[in-house]
Amino acid sequence: GAVVSQHPSRVICKSGTSVKIECRSLDFQATTMFWYRQFPKKSLMLMATSNEGSKATYEQGVEKDKFLINHASLTLSTLTVTSAHPEDSSFYICSASSPWPSYNEQFFGPGTRLTVL
């Protein structure tokens, strides 16, 4: 099956610093990638959708300047949390979608645990 990786799996940073999370589709080309945020015991909340080579589309209430998304290639999208604060601590999950191998199916990464001190 299609494999999506995320790096790092865990990151701890100081308040005010920026953190970059990578999402890679390992064995297929992802035309669309999604970024989710998940709080403990809660569901996945879609933050933004990014298409390769285009600007990301952010969900209502998600700050574009706070959560910078880049989808520069068909196998890599990055989420940068700028000037992180403790309230940004969360589990961030990406997913990737493509007409192939399975049309419209989203393949999820293993997630990145961000802790801001």
Next chain:
Amino acid sequence: GQQLNQSPQSMFIQEGEDVSMNCTSSSIFNTWLWYKQDPGEGPVLLIALYKAGELTSNGRLTAQFGITRKDSFLNISASIPSDVGIYFCAGQLTTSGSRLTFGEGTQLTVNP
């Protein structure tokens, strides 16, 4: 926007028991999906349903796409300890591309 109501929120069962959970929506979907998420991991797809009325099985799992296209259920038969986790339903509309709307999740605990 679309909302999915998933129930129950949590279940505590004995090993060997059957489990049922369901999702209802305020509007229709073209595709219903069921995922399982283990602690600290991303969701893993269990079953995908593409047609109203469709009943699909995957081992001990059975899911159905409601006739009205506004609901779906997931059954797990003869539960085992490794079934522990959070189960999410998700709906997808082809007009929204591959965008998913997730339910709130059902936390399943299986006691040996």
